[in-house]
Amino acid sequence: MSGRGAGQAEARKGATQAPVRGSLDLLALPFALTQTTLMPAPVFAREADKRGLRLTSAVLEDLHRRSLLLPMFRTHRRRIAPPIPIDEERHIITPAWPVFLAAAQGRLIDPAQHRFTPWPKRGEYEIFYSPYQLLDLDSIKRVLQRIAMDETRGGRTKWHAIERRILRDQRDFSIVLEALATRYRPRVLHSIQSPRNQIESYIDAADSLAEAEFVQPVKETLRGRAENFLARAHANDPLGSWARVVRISNPRRWTELRGEALIAHEQRVAAEIVLQFLESEAAQGRADPIAPVSEQWWEPRHERLTVSERERAETVMDFRLSDRPGVYLALEGQTEVTLASKILGFAGLQDSAVISLVDLEGVDGDVYLLTRAVAVPRLDPDGHRGARIVSPLTALVVVVDPERRFATSTSRDQIHSRMIDEAVKSLPKGLRTPAMRRDLGLLIHLRSWEEEFEYAHFSPTELARALRRVAGRACPKSETDLRREIQHRRAAGMSFKGLWKSWRPKPSKVALAEELWPSLERRLANPRTRRGIPLVDVIEDSLQVSNEARVAREIAVEGP
Secondary structure (H helix, E strand, C coil): CHHHHHHHHHHHHHHHCCCCCCHHHHHCCCCCCCCCEEEHHHHHHHHHHHCCCCHHHHHHHHHHHHCCCCEEEEEECCCCCCCCCCCHHHHCCCCHHHHHHHHCCEEEEHHHCCCCCCCCCCHHHEEEEEEHEEEEEEEEHHHHHHHHHHHHHHCCCCCCCCHHHHHEEEEEHHHHHHHHHHHHHHHHHHHCCCCCCCCCCCCHCCCCCHHHHHHHHHHHHHHHHHHHHHHHHHHHHCCCCHHHHHHHHHHHHHHCCHHHHHHHHHHHHHHHHHHHHHHHHCCCCCCCEEEEEEEECCCHHHCCCCCCHHHHHHHHHHHCCCCCCCCCEECCCCCHHHHHHHHHHHCCCCCCCCEEEEEEEECCCCHHHHHHHCCCCCEECCCCCCCCEECCCEEEEEEECCCHHHCCCHHHHHEEEEEEHHHHHCCCCCCCCCCHHHHHHEEEEEEEEECCCCHHCCCHHHHHHHHHHHHHHHHHCCHHHHHHHHHHHHCCCCHHHHHHHHCCCCCHHHHHHHHHHHHHHHHHCCCCHHHHCCHHHHHHHHHHHHHHHHHHHHCCCCCC
């Protein structure tokens, strides 16, 4: 059954229920109407327009006259009813203060309990609707279509009793939602209107006896109504699976939705209010507990706004909402980082969240601390086959010069093994398995250049010319002599950086990288020479590691 069809069936079923209570009975509830904003007729029409139904005050008055869409309250300019005592301290600063004032002065009525009388001129500001009456605009839309069709044919619209009772039942449920909203709406939206200590204490209190007594006549139907709202939201929300993103977003942004997307989300909010009330009742022993949702098939409660950390994490990963990089590429110094940054910019990835550069600030940089900081995954041990990933995986690729503690392949293998050990030790004990260590080895990489970075990427002539331009008068050698010394140091395995050890002032590594960039850029622009650039190979391999990490949902899967 479609969402709208299900809604009609549910409404017909509920139409046999007696009304909970009248709207005036809401005024006796503690802090009633403090967490919703009653809407005068023009405001209600404007809000309906945001949801896709164009109304005017004249149309609303006509619907009121036909007993189809009844306002929640109507105030008069003179006393027409017995005064209702109110607690001014509780209500004087709330949005509904005009209604409470009218009640205290005997000027307030429930339109459902009185015969229709024409609205006075400019009297639309004496008519108040509940925002929950916007949840069933599709019913009003069908009513208006029928009225327009009958008027076009020159006939008179005749209404069956069931149709009026369906619309009245929807209004009655709006009263139920208003009764529950004071305590539960702030819990759903994570915000309080007109916050004061008394209101906050009331909202935080566990006992919901006042609401339970108010809704007792229809308490058994509430879960069905809530699940009906969730089913309709699922069927009619034009956002489709993007509604998952809305669910985990800041509730303050939900009001920026429009059309059926806004209606669907507000139906989810209303359902959440009801379900949280029922859960509270179960906790207090006044109702049966609600069974957990099925993990085997879909049911309406899968649409609830309360999401687990795991659901939130999977939404973030499925929709690529995290700006956490897929891989950290750690390089030894400023020259490497500067040139890598320029290569990423050349490829259009400089401001991307795919890859992030780290300056180790020398060969002695703490790669173990870096591993613990960026490469330890956040996991839920209870996965389908392994550990479920609850935050996007981040890989780590460290590339260094083959010197000092990284001089040999054996020493590098030992350091790499310890890096993996550091990540494993940072996980809960139950996750420190051989399978976990195996998979972390796919995320944590240690590489070295075949020779020192500058030698591996530039010719002696390119280095000599760039170095002389950067050093200026500090360079004591001609370009020819400098090129020969660079060739000698390279052949002898001597450090390139040691070349200017006695120069004053010493050349800037960043400035040297800037001077070397044009020659590297020319090689990048030529597909035939691009393949011979080790730094490009490292970046491409890092991006591949990032892509593989991003699609993973579980790691440490045992067995084949």
